[in-house]
Amino acid sequence: MPKKVLVVDDEEDYRLIVRDILGSAGMEVRSARDGQEGLSALREFEPDLVLVDWMMPGLDGEGFCQALRAEEKLRRIPVLMLTVKQAADEELEALHFGVDDFIVKPFSPEVLLARVRAALRRAAG
Amino acid sequence: MTIRTKLSLSVGLLLLVSTGLLGAGVLAVSDSFARKDAQARLAVIESSLRQSAEEALLQKDSLQLVSALKSFLAQYPVLAYARVLWEARGRSRAIALGRAPERDAGEVRVLEAVDPADPSRRARLELGINRSALYQDLGRQRRRLGKILLGVSLLTLLLGVAFSLWLARSLTAPLHSLVALAMEIGAGKLGGRLAWNSRDEIGALVRVFNQMSGRLEELAEAKKTFVSSVTHELRSPLGAIESFLHLIAGKLKEGAGEGEIAQCREYLGRIQANVSRLGGFIGDLLDVAKMEKGVLECVLLPTHLEEVALEVCRFFEAKCKLHGVSLTQSLGGLPPVLGDRGRLRQVLINLISNSLKFTPRGGRIQLAGEQYREGGRRWVEVAVSDTGRGIDPEDRDRLFKVFSQGSNAQGEGAKGTGLGLYIVKSIVEQHGGRVEARSAPGQGTRLVFTLRVA
Numbered sequence: 001m002p003k004k005v006l007v008v009d010d011e012e013d014y015r016l017i018v019r020d021i022l023g024s025a026g027m028e029v030r031s032a033r034d035g036q037e038g039l040s041a042l043r044e045f046e047p048d049l050v051l052v053d054w055m056m057p058g059l060d061g062e063g064f065c066q067a068l069r070a071e072e073k074l075r076r077i078p079v080l081m082l083t084v085k086q087a088a089d090e091e092l093e094a095l096h097f098g099v100d101d102f103i104v105k106p107f108s109p110e111v112l113l114a115r116v117r118a119a120l121r122r123a124a125g
Numbered sequence: 126m127t128i129r130t131k132l133s134l135s136v137g138l139l140l141l142v143s144t145g146l147l148g149a150g151v152l153a154v155s156d157s158f159a160r161k162d163a164q165a166r167l168a169v170i171e172s173s174l175r176q177s178a179e180e181a182l183l184q185k186d187s188l189q190l191v192s193a194l195k196s197f198l199a200q201y202p203v204l205a206y207a208r209v210l211w212e213a214r215g216r217s218r219a220i221a222l223g224r225a226p227e228r229d230a231g232e233v234r235v236l237e238a239v240d241p242a243d244p245s246r247r248a249r250l251e252l253g254i255n256r257s258a259l260y261q262d263l264g265r266q267r268r269r270l271g272k273i274l275l276g277v278s279l280l281t282l283l284l285g286v287a288f289s290l291w292l293a294r295s296l297t298a299p300l301h302s303l304v305a306l307a308m309e310i311g312a313g314k315l316g317g318r319l320a321w322n323s324r325d326e327i328g329a330l331v332r333v334f335n336q337m338s339g340r341l342e343e344l345a346e347a348k349k350t351f352v353s354s355v356t357h358e359l360r361s362p363l364g365a366i367e368s369f370l371h372l373i374a375g376k377l378k379e380g381a382g383e384g385e386i387a388q389c390r391e392y393l394g395r396i397q398a399n400v401s402r403l404g405g406f407i408g409d410l411l412d413v414a415k416m417e418k419g420v421l422e423c424v425l426l427p428t429h430l431e432e433v434a435l436e437v438c439r440f441f442e443a444k445c446k447l448h449g450v451s452l453t454q455s456l457g458g459l460p461p462v463l464g465d466r467g468r469l470r471q472v473l474i475n476l477i478s479n480s481l482k483f484t485p486r487g488g489r490i491q492l493a494g495e496q497y498r499e500g501g502r503r504w505v506e507v508a509v510s511d512t513g514r515g516i517d518p519e520d521r522d523r524l525f526k527v528f529s530q531g532s533n534a535q536g537e538g539a540k541g542t543g544l545g546l547y548i549v550k551s552i553v554e555q556h557g558g559r560v561e562a563r564s565a566p567g568q569g570t571r572l573v574f575t576l577r578v579a
Contacts, residue, residue, distance in 0.1 A: 013365035013395055020372055020388070055357060084360040106364030108371050 003120055006047040007031045008038035008064060009082060010056040014105070018051060021109045022116065035059025039067055042074055049120055051103070054083040062097055069098040078119040128300075129293035136289035137282060144278035148271075155270055159263040167259065170201055171236060171252070178238035178248045187211045190248060191220055198223050205231060205253040213246045223253070231256055299327050303334055316342040351527075354543060358406050362399035369396050409544040412471075413527060416551040423465035423555045427579035430507065431456040433466060434492050437473040441481070449486035452477065456494045462505050462576040468552045469576075475545040476509040476572050483513035483570065496578070503578035504558070510571045516564040524562050525550040549574070 005027050007018045015031040022029050030045045032038035036059045038052065050068070054061035061081055068074050078100045100122070103115055174197060181190035187209070194207050206223030232254040240246035299321045306317045317338055321331040369392040376385040415421040434454040445452045473492070480490045494507040516524065527547040549572075550560045558575035 011361065011365070013362075013369070013399065016395070017365065017368040017372065084357055084364060105360065106367035109368075109375060 002026055002028045003049065004028045004030070004045060004047040005049050005051060005116065006038065006041055006045055007051040008033075008035060008041075008056070008061075009051075009053040010034055011053070014053065014082065018112065021112050024109075025113055027116075035061070035064035035067070038064055042068065042077075047077065048123065049116060050077055050079045051116070052079060052081055054081055065098050076123070078123045080115060080119055127293075128297050129290065132293040132296075133286050133289040136285050140282050140285040141278070144274070144281055148274040148278065151274060152267060152270060155266060156263060159266055160260070163259050163263070167203060167234075167254070170197065170203065171234060173197075174250060174252070175236050175238050178236065178250060179240070182238060182240035182246050182248055183242070185213070185246070187218065187220070187248075191222065194222050194250075202258040203255055205255040205258075207253070208251040210249040210251075212248070215245070225253055296327065299323075299331055303331065306334070306338070310338060310341065315345050347527075355410070359403070362403050362406075366396050366399050369393075369399075406544070409548060412548050413544055413551075416548070421551065421555060423468050423552065425463045425465060425556065427461040428464040428466050428469060429461050430459055430464075430469070430494065430505070430576075433469050433473060437470060437477065438492075440474065441477055444481065445490075448481060448484070450481060450484050450488050450490060452490045452492075454492035456492060456507065459494045459496065459505050460503070461579045463579045464556055464576055465552075468555075472549050472552050472574065473509070475549045476574075479545055479572070480509055480511035480513060480570065484511045485513065488512040504575050505578055506573055506575050508571050508573045510569060512569045515566040515568050515570055516562055517566050521562050521564070525560060546572075 005018075005022050007015055007022075007029060009015050009018070009031070010033055015033075019029045019031060030041055030047065032041045034056050035052075038050070039059070041047075042050070052061045052064050059067070061083075065079055065081075068077065068079065079098065080101045080103055081099045082103050082105055084105045100119055101115055103112060174194070177193040178190055181187060181193070190209060190211075194209065198204050198207060204223075206221070206225050209220040209222070211218045211220065234252045234254060236250040236252065238248045238250070299319065302319055302321070306319055309317050315338070318335050319331050322328060323331075373389045373392050376389055379385070381389065412421065431454070434456045438452055438454055441452055477490060477492075484490060488511060490509065490511045492507065492509055494505055497504055497506060525546050527544065546560075553560045553574045553576070556576055558577065560572065560574045562570065562572055564570040
């Protein structure tokens with residue numbers, strides 16, 4: 001059964017890029033345009049992993065993570081954060097609100113795939 | 126010298142001088158009263174002596190006068206000695222009582238008495254006055270007063286210095302905290318405030334200082350926002366371009382089929398869009414930099430707004446069709462305005478692309494204008510109205526600030542750089558006009574700007 005990945009990003013370009021990369025690797029990808037849409041997609045789609053952008057209008061990546069971690073059924077889903085930020089203390093802050101890993105934009109297809117597979121393996125093991 | 130030292134020294138000095146002068150004045154007044162008193166006492170003695178002399182003349186008894194004089198001399202130390210010249214029927218007799226001092230610097234008083242029955246009988250009295258006895262009370266009173274004055278002066282001095290120390294403290298306490306706060310700010314810790322709320326000059330200084338501190342904090346915050354916004358606006362499209370290039374390269378390497386080629390074409394289109402987004406952003410940034418420096422030049426010439434509007438409408442034709450939004454203009458009947466054609470075009474483009482972001486499919490964007498008079502001038506008001514989601518009232522002021530957007534600027538396509546409306550505002554103000562947002566959430570937005578009629 002193919003792994004299911006939800007990507008939450010307000011920029012269409014990145015939704016397209018992630019969908020292409022992960023789709024080519026045989027995963028089923030669903031996308032959402034902001035945190036709110038992402039949360040409703042979570043319940044319906046039940047993904048194995050979530051990729052979420054940090055800076056989004058409305059409910060941003062941080063709020064999305066906190067909402068996700070607050071729900072018993074969803075809290076085990078690994079979350080990878082997409083960001084253009086690079087400061088070390090900001091990464092640390094994000095680890096506090098429950099992010100499993102970081103992927104800094106721009107990323108190469110290999111890096112994205114490797115990080116996603118590693119997170120899925122960790123979650124399965 | 127600290128304020129405290131200065132203040133207590135000067136208060137101390139002032140009190141010393143004033144109590145000294147006051148003391149001298151009090152002593153002088155008391156002296157003059159004592160002198161008058163002594164003279165009055167002397168006058169009483171003199172008048173009773175004159176009476177005794179007259180009585181002796183009546184009795185024709187010089188011895189009676191002598192014995193009266195003796196008792197006076199014994200009773201009043203003020204009288205040092207007395208000489209009597211007794212004249213009766215052409216003969217005169219001198220009697221001396223007491224001893225005149227050898228070097229007599231004292232005062233001599235002369236009294237004359239005449240027998241009212243026989244004017245040829247008369248007595249002349251010379252009284253030597255002992256000055257030190259006359260004024261001995263004076264010295265005593267002076268010493269007593271001097272002691273009291275000294276005590277009072279010391280007490281005043283003490284109280285004065287204590288008061289000045291307290292005053293100096295109350296003045297310097299806020300100054301010390303101001304210095305500490307200034308040093309904090311100097312060391313880079315921004316946002317400090319002083320809680321000192323007096324109505325005096327120091328209170329005013331503290332208020333100004335607090336404002337300055339707040340402004341500095343705002344500036345630092347603005348700088349942070351600016352850097353993070355610019356970073357995001359530059360990196361995000363660059364990152365997308367890079368990722369698309371990776372994807373295209375990967376597809377071409379695998380030996381592209383029909384489907385892959387189509388995908389590559391789509392990605393190339395997206396790269397194109399991101400490149401123009403970057404180009405537009407950099408152009409806007411340069412404009413903002415010019416505006417902040419005040420070197421954005423507008424050459425104001427009579428301009429027909431309708432011509433500019435038509436040009437801009439053509440520019441948006443394809444985009445509006447894509448979004449399913451209609452764009453109309455009715456600026457035909459307006460007189461020419463004073464404006465820089467290129468900049469006015471930029472104003473309309475920014476306003477329309479702003480409206481386009483927030484107007485759903487099937488919506489309308491309208492450009493309309495009207496003439497009015499204000500302050501003896503003719504003006505034109507141009508409105509760009511849309512049928513979009515509107516603006517929250519609390520966002521209206523933020524709208525035209527650099528790098529800020531309304532809180533409901535979210536969702537597909539609504540994101541912007543936060544520069545467009547700021548640029549509009551700067552350009553319109555450079556033209557002498559003003560910009561305003563008239564809107565309510567859910568009722569569409571009317572962005573209005575004014576220009577002078579040429």
